[in-house]
Amino acid sequence: GALDYTEIQDTLISLARRAGDMMLAASPTASSTTSAKNNTSDLVTITDHAIESMILATLQLRYPSINFLGEETSKGGQKLTDRATFICDPIDGTLNFVHGFPNTAVSLALAVKKRPVVGVVYNPFRRDLYTAVKGQGAFLTTHTGEKHCLPLRSPPPPMSSLNGCLVAIEWGNQRSGPNWDLRTSLSTTLMSSKSTGGAMVHSIRSSGSAALDFCYVAAGQLDLFWEGGCWVWDVAAGWIILEEAGGIVASANPGSWKPTMEGRLYFAVRAAKEQEQIAVVEELWELMGER
Numbered sequence: 001g002a003l004d005y006t007e008i009q010d011t012l013i014s015l016a017r018r019a020g021d022m023m024l025a026a027s028p029t030a031s032s033t034t035s036a037k038n039n040t041s042d043l044v045t046i047t048d049h050a051i052e053s054m055i056l057a058t059l060q061l062r063y064p065s066i067n068f069l070g071e072e073t074s075k076g077g078q079k080l081t082d083r084a085t086f087i088c089d090p091i092d093g094t095l096n097f098v099h100g101f102p103n104t105a106v107s108l109a110l111a112v113k114k115r116p117v118v119g120v121v122y123n124p125f126r127r128d129l130y131t132a133v134k135g136q137g138a139f140l141t142t143h144t145g146e147k148h149c150l151p152l153r154s155p156p157p158p159m160s161s162l163n164g165c166l167v168a169i170e171w172g173n174q175r176s177g178p179n180w181d182l183r184t185s186l187s188t189t190l191m192s193s194k195s196t197g198g199a200m201v202h203s204i205r206s207s208g209s210a211a212l213d214f215c216y217v218a219a220g221q222l223d224l225f226w227e228g229g230c231w232v233w234d235v236a237a238g239w240i241i242l243e244e245a246g247g248i249v250a251s252a253n254p255g256s257w258k259p260t261m262e263g264r265l266y267f268a269v270r271a272a273k274e275q276e277q278i279a280v281v282e283e284l285w286e287l288m289g290e291r
């Protein structure tokens with residue numbers, strides 16, 4: 001039968017709150033509870049595994065016909081298919097979690113035909129809950145229980161060019177190679193003074209969680225997020241939250257407006273007039289071409 005997205009959202013919210021309690025109860029340290037996956041900055045803690053197991057067990061019992069794709073259980077290179085699939089990042093921002101930097105979230109989504117239709121992102125340290133169901137808008141529920149429509153400012157302020165944008169860029173865990181070169185050179189271009197004076201963007205932020213960066217762009221607290229190499233579980237929930245908040249996701253590969261969730265290179269742009277969103281993406285594409 002047809003899936004009840006609202007009911008699924010409620011299930012994901014209660015799982016996200018349980019996962020949040022597990023994060024708050026844990027006391028990870030870099031030496032005792034973590035191990036490096038691919039290199040020294042790609043960490044996983046026992047809490048990542050415990051949360052994903054809890055979520056997987058509950059969802060498989062309750063929705064046996066829906067696939068599951070999780071960061072920690074997808075070791076075998078499992079691919080997203082057209083089938084309805086839960087996508088889980090138990091702890092997005094594991095490095096922050098290990099250091100006690102309170103910008104960490106659990107990210108849960110339902111995708112159908114490789115597109116996200118339900119998204120839930122929860123940061124237990126701030127008790128911020130971001131949610132969206134396709135066609136029903138995006139919301140932030142704060143620690144006081146107040147529920148705000150996203151974007152927070154409506155109508156959103158103008159965004160005439162990259163000039164004056166607050167931009168998020170994450171550094172990822174690959175610290176060499178072409179992706180690294182692109183990140184560092186584009187960051188320098190965006191931050192340094194132009195011949196006319198003033199930097200190209202207001203500034204760059206790196207919060208350490210791609211899922212939360214998407215939510216901050218959805219809220220309109222960041223104008224742009226440029227992601228240079230993340231995975232489907234980092235972006236699926238934030239993606240639908242952003243789209244429902246009037247934002248867009250474009251590929252960071254110049255020329256592509258309809259990236260897939262497995263594309264790995266994205267620009268997320270906040271709600272604004274469509275021509276403003278297009279202009280900013282084209283400006284970024286041009287800068288990438290000029291490198």
Ligand code: IPD
Pocket residue numbers: 043071089091092093094095170171172173207208209210211229230231234
């Ligand atoms: C990471 C974070 C980070 C991004 C990395 C991701 P994880 O997720 O989202 O911001 O730069 O590419 O892998 O490993 O903490 O779930």
